[in-house]
Amino acid sequence: MSGPAAAPRRRGSCKFRNNDELKSRRRLDRDVHSLFLFIGENMTDDAASVAAAAPAADPQTAADFGFEADVARLLELMTHSVYSERDVFLRELVSNAADACEKLRYEALSDEKLAAQAAAPLVTISLDQEKRTLTVADNGVGMSREELISALGTIANSGTRAFLDKLGKEKDAGFIGQFGVGFYAAFMVADHVEVATRRAGQDQAWLWSSDGKGSYQIAALPLEAAPAVGARVTLHLNADSDEFLDGWRVESVVREHSGAIAAPIDLIAAPGEEPRRIAEGVALWTKPKSDITHEQYVDFYRQMSGQLDEPALIAHWRAEGRTEYTVLAFVPGARPFDLFDPARKSKSKLYVRRVLISRDMELLPAWLRFMRIVVDSADIPLNVSREMVQKSPVAGAIGKAIATRILQELKKLADAEPEKFAEVWKNFGSVLKEGLHEDPSRRDDLFEIARFASTKSEEQTRTLKDYVADLRENQTAIYYLVGDDMKRLRASPQLEGFRARGVEVLLLDDAVDAFWVTSALGYEGKPFKSVTQGQADIDSIALVEDAKTEATPPADVADLLAALKETLADHVDDVRASTRLTDSAVCLVAPDSGLDRQLSRLLAEHGQQAAFGKPVLEINPRHEAIVALATALRAKGREAARDDQFVLLDLARVADGEHPVDAAAFAKRLTALLASRG
Numbered sequence: 288m289s290g291p292a293a294a295p296r297r298r299g300s301c302k303f304r305n306n307d308e309l310k311s312r313r314r315l316d317r318d319v320h321s322l323f324l325f326i327g328e329n330m331t332d333d334a335a336s337v338a339a340a341a342p343a344a345d346p347q348t349a350a351d352f353g354f355e356a357d358v359a360r361l362l363e364l365m366t367h368s369v370y371s372e373r374d375v376f377l378r379e380l381v382s383n384a385a386d387a388c389e390k391l392r393y394e395a396l397s398d399e400k401l402a403a404q405a406a407a408p409l410v411t412i413s414l415d416q417e418k419r420t421l422t423v424a425d426n427g428v429g430m431s432r433e434e435l436i437s438a439l440g441t442i443a444n445s446g447t448r449a450f451l452d453k454l455g456k457e458k459d460a461g462f463i464g465q466f467g468v469g470f471y472a473a474f475m476v477a478d479h480v481e482v483a484t485r486r487a488g489q490d491q492a493w494l495w496s497s498d499g500k501g502s503y504q505i506a507a508l509p510l511e512a513a514p515a516v517g518a519r520v521t522l523h524l525n526a527d528s529d530e531f532l533d534g535w536r537v538e539s540v541v542r543e544h545s546g547a548i549a550a551p552i553d554l555i556a557a558p559g560e561e562p563r564r565i566a567e568g569v570a571l572w573t574k575p576k577s578d579i580t581h582e583q584y585v586d587f588y589r590q591m592s593g594q595l596d597e598p599a600l601i602a603h604w605r606a607e608g609r610t611e612y613t614v615l616a617f618v619p620g621a622r623p624f625d626l627f628d629p630a631r632k633s634k635s636k637l638y639v640r641r642v643l644i645s646r647d648m649e650l651l652p653a654w655l656r657f658m659r660i661v662v663d664s665a666d667i668p669l670n671v672s673r674e675m676v677q678k679s680p681v682a683g684a685i686g687k688a689i690a691t692r693i694l695q696e697l698k699k700l701a702d703a704e705p706e707k708f709a710e711v712w713k714n715f716g717s718v719l720k721e722g723l724h725e726d727p728s729r730r731d732d733l734f735e736i737a738r739f740a741s742t743k744s745e746e747q748t749r750t751l752k753d754y755v756a757d758l759r760e761n762q763t764a765i766y767y768l769v770g771d772d773m774k775r776l777r778a779s780p781q782l783e784g785f786r787a788r789g790v791e792v793l794l795l796d797d798a799v800d801a802f803w804v805t806s807a808l809g810y811e812g813k814p815f816k817s818v819t820q821g822q823a824d825i826d827s828i829a830l831v832e833d834a835k836t837e838a839t840p841p842a843d844v845a846d847l848l849a850a851l852k853e854t855l856a857d858h859v860d861d862v863r864a865s866t867r868l869t870d871s872a873v874c875l876v877a878p879d880s881g882l883d884r885q886l887s888r889l890l891a892e893h894g895q896q897a898a899f900g901k902p903v904l905e906i907n908p909r910h911e912a913i914v915a916l917a918t919a920l921r922a923k924g925r926e927a928a929r930d931d932q933f934v935l936l937d938l939a940r941v942a943d944g945e946h947p948v949d950a951a952a953f954a955k956r957l958t959a960l961l962a963s964r965g
């Protein structure tokens with residue numbers, strides 16, 4: 288056994304005064320500085336003073352100073368501030384192991400000796416409950432003594448980055464590490480870490496060890512105690528980290544974060560147990576579409592979404608150009624349980640080079656939150672903490688491009704398989720319609736796929752294109768009626784005049800409908816117009832044949848209108864003869880300048896009482912009840928017909944889904960009316 292080599296000890300505090308040394312470490316300074324900038328947001332004043340410390344300067348001479356760094360403090364900050372979840376330490380170690388395998392593969396391309404050592408890549412995780420250790424071993428390139436010092440002994444110095452720089456081939460290389468900080472995540476869960484390693488092509492092995500408190504040791508390791516090639520990173524877990532001695536827990540973390548990396552991963556859950564393959568080393572989305580079966584897609588979807596349904600749409604594509612990424616997207620076959628969660632967050636799984644960076648990245652707009660997607664891109668700039676990539680402009684651009692593609696895929700499905708698409712719309716139409724209100728730039732695309740119920744269709748099958756194709760002569764608008772109950776919408780008296788003229792009315796019963804119809808300008812030059820707002824302006828549209836024969840001439844209701852205006856002045860804005868009623872006697876509509884009745888109602892529910900202004904009462908001058916009332920008024924005078932006038936108002940309110948103004952008085956008046964029949 289060879290004796291331990293002199294271990295270089297790093298002092299807790301180091302200072303670079305010599306200019307040459309300074310230059311050679313400039314890059315490191317930059318990296319550490321950016322790390323400080325990042326950590327600065329999270330640290331206390333006390334900690335910030337570490338970063339701000341500067342050597343005493345001679346005020347007379349300008350000089351160049353290197354930052355001082357309290358390594359112990361820096362490590363402490365790093366392990367406790369950079370990562371928001373402890374689980375990620377495994378991802379970092381497994382990523383390093385996969386990078387090491389990839390490096391060996393590259394080096395072996397030009398070195399025959401190494402080619403002999405480059406076996407099929409393999410990462411093995413072993414747990415020892417008695418010794419309280421978790422070990423990540425790989426058969427990659429390993430590290431020499433110098434590499435141990437520069438890579439693990441120097442914070443924010445990435446051997447992988449240096450390797451890539453040397454290679455000059457970043458774009459298509461599959462490496463993961465680049466900041467040189469991931470390894471230290473191990474100290475979140477371990478109070479002592481050992482790395483036994485043998486550099487490929489070398490005859491010496493080394494043991495690096497540290498407690499993460501500012502110093503490390505390197506000792507020569509007998510070859511028989513070292514891996515044949517590669518590295519073995521052993522974590523002596525701290526008292527808070529028992530969970531990582533549990534095989535199932537480790538497996539689930541690895542599957543989630545690292546299940547797609549290029550190297551297969553074995554787990555030995557306890558000493559003496561057989562290795563079990565927990566990741567195959569293949570990411571489904573990296574395979575060509577032609578090599579993937581429908582069942583494999585469905586299995587993948589079920590695994591990633593935790594849902595059991597069959598996806599209604601699967602889209603898998605690779606985008607090339609300025610930004611390159613691969614997307615695997617699923618429209619679920621059933622509504623996810625959190626679809627109407629008030630947070631309305633879209634959750635995409637973002638991978639960078641097959642390593643999970645975020646499982647719930649808000650890449651897509653809220654109105655696509657039902658989508659289940661995986662995005663893998665090597666072009667998303669990583670932040671040291673990995674989790675903070677959300678705000679990157681590249682991520683934003685990718686999100687937009689994906690949304691465009693999803694809309695195209697939905698349109699294709701709508702055209703090719705209308706029945707299948709009808710199911711998608713039934714499940715997610717109300718969410719997609721949020722986009723009509725929130726994302727004006729997407730409106731035209733959304734209008735292409737939107738499906739509506741209408742006076743011509745029981746189901747949500749009508750497109751705006753269908754609607755416009757069926758416009759009646761002189762029809763200038765796309766008419767709609769919004770409410771929250773389809774049955775009541777269909778029975779709404781406001782529709783009668785439109786039916787009589789064969790004018791189609793869209794029936795909209797989702798809460799979001801009241802909003803988008805008011806913000807959208809129209810479709811193909813036709814504005815959206817509520818049938819419960821303002822004058823019906825449909826006089827110039829001819830009645831359909833049936834309605835013509837039934838139409839009776841209107842009675843003279845001038846006196847009745849005047850009486851109603853006076854009696855109901857506290858409750859209505861106006862009273863007028865209606866062109867929209869044929870069968871019913873009365874209805875309520877919003878004034879010309881007012882908000883649609885349903886929108887006002889929704890706003891009122893949310894405390895904006897002022898929004899719910901007084902309605903207009905329309906009466907049907909052809910209806911026998913109105914004719915009778917007009918006659919009674921002339922015969923008996925206004926006062927005598929007062930109760931009947933209130934009954935009219937209350938009837939209109941009830942038909943609109945509201946309560947009578949005064950329920951007891953309404954009941955009394957109606958009873959009196961019934962009694963008068965005898």
Ligand SMILES: Nc1ncnc2c1ncn2[C@@H]1O[C@H](COP(=O)(O)OP(=O)(O)OP(=O)(O)O)[C@@H](O)[C@H]1O
Pocket residue numbers: 379383384387425427428429430438439444445446447448463464465466467468469470471517518
């Ligand atoms: N298992 C390993 N085999 C060989 N080299 C390794 C291994 N683990 C770490 N290294 C070396 O240590 C360096 C530092 O690792 P670390 O995880 O801190 O950073 P990184 O992977 O380069 O970047 P990042 O912070 O983005 O993860 C690596 O770049 C690599 O050179």
